[in-house]
Amino acid sequence: MPDDQELMKRLKKGDEEALRLLVNRHRQSILNLAYRYVGNQDDAEEVAQDVFVNLYRSASRYTPQGKLTTYMYRIAVNLSLNKIRDRKVGRYLSLHGLSERNTAGNPADETQRPDTILENKELEAVVRAALDTLPAGQRTAVILKRFNGLSYEEIAEVMECSVSAVESRLHRAKLALQKKLKAYAKNE
């Protein structure tokens, strides 16, 4: 099997078979990464699609520095954050969205029935709400660390920041999550 850099070389020349191989090799990790931001399958698929469209279009400008996945994760993070931002604007513009948000409450609120055993979906909502309150930089560091298992150095590459910035973002994020999820951590 040709490696990622080899496939990128072929993609530069417009080789669509190389694109097919790259999509099939990385689609699951890109889908998952997007899903952790956007929270639903449809939006995650849309983001993933755009990541590969973007990869194809930027192939001619791509210079092999480090892993291809770092480059793809960077695109995926940016597109996911754009997707969330657009969705917020859309929700703000539609009255329906406004009322929906008002009645939704805040599931991450520690005072809400902490001792109930939550269904998986409910716990997922709680965790999502807690993650959503984090600033984008902290959230990205958490997602890349927790779910993609990246090292601080790799996260710094994706986020184009220093390793110490990653360290401090994760430190603050963990303390914030601990506070928000305190009530649910007892059952573990």
Added chain:
Amino acid sequence: MKCPIKKLSAYMDGELSGETRRAVDFHVSRCADCRMRLKRMRLSWNILDALGEAQDNPYLYTRVRSALMTRREQPRWRERVLLPVTALIALALGLFLGSLMTRHSVPVSTLAENDSYTRELETAAGSMLGDLYMELASQQLVSRGNGK
């Protein structure tokens, strides 16, 4: 050693090296508070698992391909429709701002107030137009760069 609170997160992630790691290790082995801090941090970190994951879509490549095909068709549409529409919006906004300025400019005593108000409006409208223009320009750049 004082409690290395700011180092605990990196310690938990196995991201400390050499001397620092050994020092934190030693401290944690003797400090019940820090062990508790680590435990709490780990518990909430583990709960993140509940976030779940996306389903695989074996047809993603087909989607990507058709997106690439359709988007190649778009530049002409943009030039024909979006440019004139942007120009129209710009004109309408200009007229709107103009009418606002004339309406508010009469009493001298409140001029300063109105002035800053209008300036705010102008900035907002300006940045909206700027965004729209940048969006259009970048899309054209992209589609030109990729038009085959």
